[in-house]
Amino acid sequence: MSHDAHPELRQNADAEKVEIEPLTNAFQPSPPKWVWSKLLLSVIINDLIGRHFMQSPAPKIISPRPNGFALIELLVLIAILAGIAATSVQAQTINWQGFTWKIKSGSGLGPGPNKWNPTNCFVDANGSLHLLITADASSPNGWDCAELYTTNALGFGTYQWQIETPINAFDPWVVLGLFPYLGPDGTNEIDIEYSRWSNAGNSNGWWTIYPSSGTTIGQQAFTFSPPGTNTTSRFAWNSSGIQFWLMDGFQPVGTTTNVLNSWTYAPLKSLKDIPQTPMPLHINLWLFQGHAPANGQPVQVIIDSFKCKRARAQIYLRPIDSQRRNGRAFGLRKETHSSPTIS
Secondary structure: OOOOOOHHHOOEOOOOOOOOOOOOOOOOOOOOOOHHHHHHHHHHHHHHHHHHOOOOOOOOOOOOOOOOHHHHHHHHHHHHHHHHHHHHHHOOEEEEOOEEEEEOOEEEEOOOOEEEOHHHEEEOOOOOEEEEEEEOOOOOOOEEEEEEEEOOOEOOEEEEEEEOOOHHHOOOOEEEEEEEEOOOOOOOEEEEEEOOOOOOOEOOEEEEEEOOOOOOOEEEEEOOOOOOOOEEEEEEEEOOEEEEEEEEOOOOOOOOOOEEEEEEEOOOOHHHHOOOOOEOEEEEEEEHHHOOOOOOOOEEEEEEEEEEEOOOEEEEEEEEOOOOOOOOEEEEEEEEOOOOOOO
């Protein structure tokens, strides 16, 4: 779970200490594209004020400007204001891999708590997603983190990330989370997390399932050290269970090659212990307990691609309270989703 409620579930595992290389090319965000619009806006406003509100009562002088020029300026002003307002909203979302993602923003928010900077999520010219943890003197803990999540809910299917970063080499306080989440906390969440949760001796890989209802939590911790930088993280989710894989290199969906670790979770009470509802998908890079990186270095994660393979029409079974003494009845709910699928 990418919240602070679960670290006590984790157990220490023997692991070698690793060194983290500092970023050599820290991301420098580009100036907003609407800067020139604001400059033009200020020129027009100054001109309108000068010509309409600060004129002297002296004899009227015929303006050399064409008739209706003030009206044109006013229309331009309205268009610029509308454009700036739209840009401010759009700046909080990005389109990536066929989905619209909302970028988290604010200070003192969980998990952590941390400060979340929208400029710490961006897509480069090659279509890769970058997540950053950066130093920020104005932040309560001196650092900014990154999170984004889909604007629509995704359901049963196969989810896969190809990551270009050595995810086994994070600072002990750094957490990378890949997870559908609906909540409330402690329910309806499927986690892939890479972190040592402040202790360099902990396992660095964590798969956790929070139930549809009840308190049963499934979890598998493991230690891994891939031979290369690139890895593939994947889980396949259906109503009766979830299977996880971590593989070395970039592997296509539907294949299992160079498997570093895998785990199948198939509880007997699957309708209670497995999430049964479509959920927004989150990706975040953050600091456990809001603690600064022990090595004092910024962090960058590059995700080359994300794939979601799922049916467009899916049937979800959820428990329904029943007055029958001989057991529990089950309801049938059919939902249709419009999010992209892959072949």
